[in-house]
Amino acid sequence: MANIDDVAKLANVSTATVSRVFNNSPYVSEKARESVLKAAKELGYEPSILARSLAMKKTNTIGLIVPDISNPYYSEVVRGIEDVCNIYKYNIILCNADNSRDKEVQYIDMLKSRWVDGIIFHSDYFSDEIYHIFKDRKIPLVLAGRATNYDIPYVVIDNRKAAYDATKYLISQGHKKIGVIHGNLNGMKETVDSVDRFYGFLDAMKEAGLKVYDELIKESNFKAKGGYMAAKEMLMGNVKPDAIFAFSDIMAMGAINAIFDAGLKCPEDISIIGFDNLDLAEVTRPALTTVAQPMYDIGAVAARMLIKIIDNKKISEKRVILKHRLIIRQSCINRDAQKI
Amino acid sequence: MANIDDVAKLANVSTATVSRVFNNSPYVSEKARESVLKAAKELGYEPSILARSLAMKKTNTIGLIVPDISNPYYSEVVRGIEDVCNIYKYNIILCNADNSRDKEVQYIDMLKSRWVDGIIFHSDYFSDEIYHIFKDRKIPLVLAGRATNYDIPYVVIDNRKAAYDATKYLISQGHKKIGVIHGNLNGMKETVDSVDRFYGFLDAMKEAGLKVYDELIKESNFKAKGGYMAAKEMLMGNVKPDAIFAFSDIMAMGAINAIFDAGLKCPEDISIIGFDNLDLAEVTRPALTTVAQPMYDIGAVAARMLIKIIDNKKISEKRVILKHRLIIRQSCINRDAQKI
DNA sequence: GATATAATTGTAAGCGGTTACTATTTTATA
C-alpha cells in the first residue's frame, strides 16, 4: 500500500505538499497539485485516516452505545444517527450494551482508547455512576432518549405528557377501567421511561377522577411474550379492564393476542393503545392506535448536537424535547358510542 | 491525557518496558511491572488503540456494510456480528448503503482508508463490479446472505430449497392456485434472493404438476405496503389464489391485510406463508407460517469466519449454508381437510 | 533593477505506540 512518502517521491515534491493537496490547502501551485494527483492515482494512494487521526487527534468517529440494535426502536434511532453522521463525514462504532452497567463501562473505555470524538449514549438508566464515568473520561456526550438533571445535552420526548395524552384519549373514548403494562419502575426512583409514562398515566386518571386499580397495573419486559403474559394475568383477575395501555407497541401486540386467546375481541371488548409507532403498528390487525415517537429524529438530532459540540459550535438548546403524536388507528373503540 | 512516555518517566523505565507490560510480554520483571502499573494508574493511563493500530497495522476493527439497519432482518444479523466481534475484541463500524452501488463503493473506500481488518458485506447484489472493487482493495471479505461463484467466503441459507420447502408445504395442504409476491428479479440474472426463491417455487410447482399462473406472480419491494398492494392486485384479477407465498414476513403481513380488506379471511379463504421468521411473525394474528432464516447466526458465523481469516487461521469451509426451517403457525389451512 | 510582499515549498518534529536489535544484569554450569 502506497503511503505519502511514495507519492511525494514520485511527484517530486515534499510530503507536506502531498498532504496539502489532499487537504485542499490553498497554498499549492496548480502544477504541484496536478503532479501529486497524478502520482497518487498511479500508485493507488489513499491517505490513511488512521494516521491522520493520530496526527490531528481527531478521528471523525463517534461511539454509539445502545442496549440492543435488534430492537426495532433502537435500529431506527441508529439509522437516524448514521445518516446524519454520514453527511458530516463521521463514522460510527456500534456497541450493544444490553443495559448492563459492566458492558457499558467496558465499551466507554474502549471507545475512549479509540479516541472517538464523542459518544451517543442510549440506555435505560443514566445513573450518577455512569455520569461520573463519562465525566472522568472527558468525552463529549449526548444522551438519546433519556433526560438528566446533569449538565449534559439530551434529546428526548416528553414521556409523561405522551402517556398523559394517551390515557386522556382512552378516557375521552369512554374507558374507565384502564390497565397498564409497564416496564421496570425501579422503585420509581430513576428517570426511566416507564416511570415517566406511569406518572403521565396517573396524571390523566387523577384529572378525570378515575380509580386506578392495582390489579390492572402489570410489570413486563418490553417484549411481545411479556405483554402477552401481563395481559393474560390481567384478564384472569377480578377487575376486568375495558382498555389497556401498553408502554410499547410490541407489548401491545402481545396483549392483543392475549385478548384474542381469552376469547375476547379487540377493540370491541378491550381497547389497546401502544407506544412507539413501529412500522408493524399499522401492519397488524387491528391496526394499533399508539403514541408515535420520532425515533429516527431522536437519533438524527442527537447526532447533529454531538457533532456541533465536537466542532465547538454553539448549540441553541442543550435539552431537546421532540414532539410525540397520537396515532389513532383501530385498536381503540368509543365505549360511549358503543352503548348507544 | 497521559501517554506512554509519561508513564515510562514516572515509573523510571523505558517506553519499551511500559509497552511490554501492557502487552503481557513475559520478559518483564515483577518489579518493573508493578511500578509501571502503579504509574499508569496514578496518571490514569490507557494505551491508545489508535497509535497501536498504526504501529501494528492492525485495527481490530471490522467494517459492516448492510442496506439498512432499520430493517429487522439486518438488525438481527448485525446483532449476531457484534456479539461475536465483542468476544474476540473486535469493534464494528456500521454502514447503511441502501443497496446503492455508489454508497457501497464510498463506504468500502472509507473503510479501507481506516485500515479495517476486514469487511462483512451484505447487499442485495454482489456484482462483478463490486467483486473487483474488493479485489483491488485487497481487504479480507466475507459475504453475508449472498452466495457467489467467486472465491469469496460466504454464509447463506439455501434460498431455493427454502422456497421449495415452503411451496411444497402449501401444496401438501391442498393448495393449487398459488400466488407469489417476490422482490426484484433483475431479469433472473443475478443471484439475488428473490430469483433463487422463485426458482425454488417453480421447482415445487413443476414437481407437483401444478400450473403457475402469471397473474398470480407479483413483484413488490419487501415492504408491508408493497405486499399489501401486490396482494390487492392479485385479488382483483381473474384467477383467485388459494394461497400466497410472500418472500418476506413483512410483505406477508401486508398481504394478510389486503385479504382482510377484501372481505376475505386468512387462512380460511387464502393461506399465506412468509419468509424470515421475524419476531413479529408469532405476534400477529393469524400467527404467520413462515420459513425461518437464522439471521443472528448468519451474522455470527460470518463474523467468526472473517476473524479467522484475519488471524490467518484455516477455515474449514468457505461456503457455509445454514439451515432454514419451516415454522408452521396459523396462516395456512389444510384445504383438503376443509373440504371434507 | 532593487526591494517589499505574497505565494509556494520543504524540513523536521511531533502524534503514541511497537519492536528489532543491542546492552546489561542474573542465574546456571563447569
Added chain:
DNA sequence: TATAAAATAGTAACCGCTTACAATTATATC
C-alpha cells in the same frame, strides 16, 4: 571463579500523516 546462557531493559527506528517554521521563488511596487 570464570564463562555461558537466560532474563531483563533500553535505544531508536518506524507506522503514515500534519503542521509550525524556515526557506525559496514569484510577483508587485517604486
